Amino acid sequence: MSMTLRLTSEQDAALTRLARAWGTSKQQAAVRAIEDSDQKQRRVKFADIPTFKSDVSVQKMIADERGRLEDVLS
Known part of the structure; x- marks a missing residue:
């Protein structure tokens, strides 16, 4: 499934920093951030x-x- 992600310049900068830190593309960093956040929410x-x-x-x-x-x- 595809979607357009609209970010402010600050959010885009944060995503860029995450991608660089993780050595991934911004798309992969966004997916990882979503998955990490979802895991945290599910922890008992x-x-x-x-x-x-x-x-x-x-x-x-x-x-x-x-x-x-x-x-x-x-």
Whole structure:
């Protein structure tokens, strides 16, 4: 399927940078950016799973680990 992609000059510049960074054509870079974005949207996040949201022990474990990491990093 073909389509015309209308971009602002800023968007075209960003696409050009992506294509150069990835060593691809602008068309291939656009496809890759779409596929990468789609994959990110499809990833399951723990917060999206009702069991993890309501499980107090899991929430406490996450809070404890977050606190430990904050202490280590500060």
